[in-house]
Amino acid sequence: DGGDRAPQISPGTYDESVFQRIVTRFNTITKITYKDDPTIMAWELMNEPRCQADYSGKTGWVQEMATFVKSLDKRRLRLAWKDFMETQCQKGSKSIQVTKLSGKSDNEQMAFMERWMSGHWDDARGILKKPLIIAEFGKSSKDPGYSLTARDLYIGDVYRDIYRFARTGGTMSGSLVWQLMGKGMDSYQDGYEIILSQNPSTAGIM
DSSP: OOSSSOSOSSSOSOSHHHHHHHHTOEETTTTEEGGGOTTOOEEEOOSSOOOTTOTTSOSSHHHHHHHHHHHHOSSSEEEEEEOTTOGGGTTTOSSOOEEEEEOOOTTOOHHHHHHHHHHHHHHIIIIIOSOEEEEEEOOOTTSTTOOHHHHHHHHHHHHHHHHHHHHTSSSEEEEEETTBOOTTOGGGOOSOOBOTTTOHHHHHHO
């Protein structure tokens, strides 16, 4: 829209000025601007974007922000989280390059996860025609009946299916388990945390 304020009412505060500050920020520790940092793979526009005024996903916010971010950094991918009912949000958008799906749920069962991944894989290659990343999958230690063995089996099965989809063609492009942590990050633990040095069996799967 030519200015630093997005025209959409929702999400409102997440406009061009926010992305301008983030993408062009100079990291005083690495001495590298974020848009030039080789360790940054992509820009996620927003986690779980939803417009309260229009649930169709056709408000144009994703397209507008993706285009703006591309004007700041033409090399990195741009992605937006989408859930099961938000396919239209990115359909036909040439500025969004990766579709990211979240597979984290307290009551997740592998049979459901397999159907869920298969359906979204079909959407990604048939409708969106964009790379697909399966993200935020895991099992919580707070779940009834949780065990490390059950978590390892679940994560292993998800990785197996992701690899199978990738081998058969289409747009399956990777995965991001929820969530890897280091020692001393106790305040961020939500039950899904994986500390590789303390969980060698899980580390072996990855």
